[in-house]
Amino acid sequence: MPKKRNTDILSSPDAPNMFTGEAPLESAHKVWAKVDKELIYALGPNVHRSWTGRLSVSDACAFSVNLTAPTRFIASKIETQYFDDVQRLWAKHDVVAPPRQITISRPVSHMTPSASSLKNRQPGKALASHRPPALGASKIDASENTQPKATTTRYRTKASFERSDREMALNNTAVSDTPFGDTGASAFDGTARARMGESPRQRFTFDNFVVGAPNEFAFAVARQIASLDEPQYNPVVLHGANGIGKTHLLYAVQNAVEASDPTRRVKLISSEKFVNAFVSSVRGGGRDEIEAFKSSLRDVDVLIIDDAHFIADKPGSQEELLHTLISLVGEGRQVLIAADRHPDLIEKASDRLKSYLCSGLVCKISAADYELRLRILDRLIARRRETANATLAIPQNARDHLAARINATPRDLEGAFNQVVAQSELLGTPITLETIQETLSDSRYSKGMRLTVDKIQRAVAEEFGIALNDMTSKRRARDIARPRQVAMYLCKKLTKRSLPDIGRRFGGRDHTTVMHAVKRVDSLRAEDSVFNSRVSAVETTLKG
Known part of the structure; x- marks a missing residue:
């Protein structure tokens, strides 16, 4: 091997080699x-x-x-x-x-x-x-200013995937800002935000999320993910029905991480974009495009995927999702996924994918109960007053009716709220219980609304002036026992629940207690007209 020639160490780093003359x-x-x-x-x-x-x-x-x-x-x-x-x-x-x-x-x-660095850059x-x-x-x-060498290729590059993310975000600016949003658009980049104003997704924060018993565990897990640099549970799966707040939490995590540490790389992608990008990279037929797609998902610190159950319907995309999870979790990078059901219930998912999704932490977001719906409604009213109608007034009985009747999802609740408020503001009519009932009489919100034991207990407690927890207490005083019997009677009459199930919901009572209550109320309604009118009033209110 020829002897190496020395370079003058004291010379400038950019000076030509003193022996060869080469730069x-x-x-x-x-x-x-x-x-x-x-x-x-x-x-x-x-x-x-x-x-x-x-x-x-x-x-x-x-x-x-x-x-x-x-x-x-x-x-x-x-x-x-x-x-x-x-x-x-x-x-x-x-x-x-x-x-x-x-x-x-x-x-x-x-x-x-x-712009200045591009302007001053010399070709070559x-x-x-x-x-x-x-x-x-x-x-x-690892310098954040490092840039790849500029190349020209017929394949899509990683940057093209990211541009597609931003373009799709711009196309989704009209998505409504629900307290529990559940669609999968990407967040804006800084330029788009400045040009088009605040995106509705930017308002999906932890502060704007209404917390209650059905979602408090998922909320706490999401807050922890946003606050820790090192994953404590990985991967994390949030699951629940559409419209109950999964996507709101996903964007809240993204917004919180980006605000607290801009150097952490966060990517939020919907299942549709995941599948489309994967199919596009495969159909492109080039290794560059496939690697660009993989890199766009794996070169992040936090990967968030919405509606992952749709990815499981596509065998090829499912396999790529699995490899992505294995790669990121193995490198200690956080993965957060939302689906509409427990991973074990995703029919077309492979056993390996199910096992991997369940290996971290699975959090269920349950359907919103009456208390949570009432809080969401109050938040909607407050926001409307702040942004458009400072004099908006909705009486308490009208609020209670909305929260009790629109019991499907918080998204449905917002839809009904918008319908009521729009009709009031455009026609100049006040919002009352009667106008709400009339406004929603022909809408989807008035159909198929299932009465629950909780609603019946609440309505009876309000009519007879007792505390809600008296319904399940052991107290046997007549002023407590009689309303409790009325509630059991109405549960038997207005719902399809069995006698043992009704008894369990009244403090673990036996089905014979419910049978006695039904017979006793029937007898009292025939004997006492005042008592009968009060029970009829509660029944009419519950039927809406």
Whole structure:
């Protein structure tokens, strides 16, 4: 082997080699051409073609050389498995003594060069701020200003996937801002926010989320995810019916993480975009496009996927989802997923995917109860007063009726609220219990509304002036026992629940107690007209 020639260490890092007269970048390209050929034999043609063969020299000085990979995923793979081979072969051919240190730059997807830096950049030269560190620096250049070498390709790149995310976000600006939003549009980038104003998704925060017994556990888990750098539970799955708040929590996590630590990379993607991007990358037929898709999902600190149950319906996309989860969880990166059912109940999901989804933490968001719906309604009223109608007035009995009748989801509750408020504001009529009943009489909100034991207990307690917890207490005083019997009677008459089930909901009483209550109320209604009118009034209210 010819003896290496020394470079004057005291000279400028950008000065030509004093023996060869070559500039550092020029000599680096020549050395890399030799190393590139030897890597084919050292690693094999398939490995080289997929990984190390995709490196290129982007910058060099007398002490170091920067190699750039097209994606962060490829850079990470080379760093962990093939870096020693690259460095060894470089040292064999480098004309500089000691051999220059190799660094591999990872493209940073969420950063773009400023306008001034692009203006001042000279063709054919790397940005000055992108020069790799001196000898002894780490082999991965983690500087947030590092940019990949500009290339022209017929395939979609990772940046094109991200542009699609932003474009889709712009197309979803008209989505309504529900307290429990449940669609999967991407959040705006900073430029779009400034140009088009605040996105409704930006209002999906923890502060705007109405917490109650059905969702308090999921809320606490989401808050923990947003506050911790290292995952404590991974992956986390939120599941529940559509319209109950899953997507609100997903965006709340994204907004909280981005606000507290802008350097953490967060990606929120819907199942539709996941499947479309995957299919597009496969149909493109190129390795670059497939790797770009994988990198767009795996080069993040927090990955959030909405409506993941739809991905499980597509075998190919399901397999890619599984590999993505394994990769991210294995590297200690947080994964948060929302679905409309428990992972075990996703019919077309493989056993392996079900097992992996259940290996972390599964949180159910239950249907909103009366108390939570009433809180959501109060929040809707307050927001309307702040933004559009400061004099909006809805009497308490009208609020109670809305919260009791619209018992499907919080999204349905907001739809009914908007219908009532719009008719009042446009026609100039006051909002009362009667106008609400009339407004919603022909709507979907007045159909199929199932009466519950909870609603019946509440209505009877209000009519007879007792506390709600008296319905399930052990007290036997007549002024407590008689309303309790009325509630049991109405539960038997207006619902399809069995006698044992009704008894359990009244403090664990026996079914014979419910049978006695039904007979006693029937008898009293025939004997006492006043008592009969009070029971009839409660029944009429419950029937709406």
